[in-house]
Amino acid sequence: MNNDHREGGPRKVGQVKEITSLANPIIKDIKALTQKKSREETGTFIAEGLKLVIDALELGWTIRTLVYAKTAKSKPLVEQMAARTVASGGLVLEVNEKVLVSITRRDNPQMVVGVFDQRWKPLKDIRPRDGETWVALDRVRDPGNLGTIIRTCDAAGASGVILVGDATDPFSIETVRATMGSVFAVPVAKATQEEFLAWKKTVGVSVVATHLAGAVDYRTIDYKRKPVVLLMGNEQSGLPDALATQADALARIPQAGRADSLNLAVATAVMLFEARRHVLTLSETR
Numbered sequence: 185m186n187n188d189h190r191e192g193g194p195r196k197v198g199q200v201k202e203i204t205s206l207a208n209p210i211i212k213d214i215k216a217l218t219q220k221k222s223r224e225e226t227g228t229f230i231a232e233g234l235k236l237v238i239d240a241l242e243l244g245w246t247i248r249t250l251v252y253a254k255t256a257k258s259k260p261l262v263e264q265m266a267a268r269t270v271a272s273g274g275l276v277l278e279v280n281e282k283v284l285v286s287i288t289r290r291d292n293p294q295m296v297v298g299v300f301d302q303r304w305k306p307l308k309d310i311r312p313r314d315g316e317t318w319v320a321l322d323r324v325r326d327p328g329n330l331g332t333i334i335r336t337c338d339a340a341g342a343s344g345v346i347l348v349g350d351a352t353d354p355f356s357i358e359t360v361r362a363t364m365g366s367v368f369a370v371p372v373a374k375a376t377q378e379e380f381l382a383w384k385k386t387v388g389v390s391v392v393a394t395h396l397a398g399a400v401d402y403r404t405i406d407y408k409r410k411p412v413v414l415l416m417g418n419e420q421s422g423l424p425d426a427l428a429t430q431a432d433a434l435a436r437i438p439q440a441g442r443a444d445s446l447n448l449a450v451a452t453a454v455m456l457f458e459a460r461r462h463v464l465t466l467s468e469t470r
Contacts (some may be wrong), residue, residue: 200266200276202254206286210277214249214299215287220353227302229355230287232294236365237265240300243368249299251277253284256295265296288357302355305344305371307379312389312411316343317459319452320380320391322427323349323418330354331362332449337370338363340456341464344371346413348380348427381430389413391431392459394451395423398434405433407459414455419448 203211216222217230228248231240238261241247250269256262257278266276284293312318319337324330330352334345345354353359354372363370375383384391392405393415415431417423428434437446437454446454457464 200270200278202278203283204280206283210249210275211279211283211287214251214297217299218289218357220356223302223353223355228299229302229360230357231298231300231360231365231367232288232296232357233365234259234261234265234294234296236360236368237296237298239365240298240368241265241268245303245368246301247272247274247298248301249275249277251279251284251287251297251299253293253295254278254280262296303371305373307346307373307375307383310344310346310371310373310383311387312343312413314411315463316411317341317407317456318343318346318389318411318413319456320346320348320413320415321351321448321452322377322416322423323421324351324416324448325419326448327352327356327358328362329419329447329449331359331364331367333452334359334363334370334372335366336449336453336456338366340453340460342370342456342460344373346380347372347374349377377424377426381427384413384430387411390433391415392433392435392455393417393423393428393431394437394455395428395431395434396436397428398436400433400435402435402437402455402458405435405459408462412459414452414459416448416452416455 217228223229231237247269250266252262269276285291287297319333319342337345354367360367388410390410391413415427437451
């Protein structure tokens, strides 16, 4: 990967480039970030849209490259983000719409794209406090589900997400899109099943798992007594017995219609807002 973009490579303060060719090696490197292998090798990912870039920088994320459409150059906020990127040692690229379409794989792309360093929360550093709620997802496979759950965690004030087992990438372009920017606000950790169970024994949390065999109505559980980890199963197979048997409560969401299950993101939202009902209040200001 080109050194102007690679993590740890030279970061030339004040560098702005105009690029019109799809064959440019920097553009090829950015396009490669749609592939998991390249994201893992570089530790970076793509976020689309001016608002997401602004939010990320406000929250202290490291931007490696800012790409904007030539037609957006005169917009004050774009100019401000470009100046901040340059000041932090990042690379700024002014491109045509053809290049943006190629990067985002969308016919009507956002006019601004950022390349950011990934952030993972180490599991060992997570020590939930009273009133906190974490969401643990076992082998979540769908990027849309994961992105929506991260967004829901942000909305509900949850403390973060723990990905258990072989999960979809939270930094894929599809997941990041679905988070609507919440990927920058919600910590994400990852763990094997064994690491998660070992962690659970040391941190004094109440693990509430959804399970078809659950005998407890999710609305009757005491979510105030301890910090809560909501444990949600894989979209197709649900929770394996190795995880279900270690939960402190197996909950079910009552259903009355013909559907025998809920979408994972919907079920997580239902559980999450119930678990945090005692701390959520309406307010005229945010």
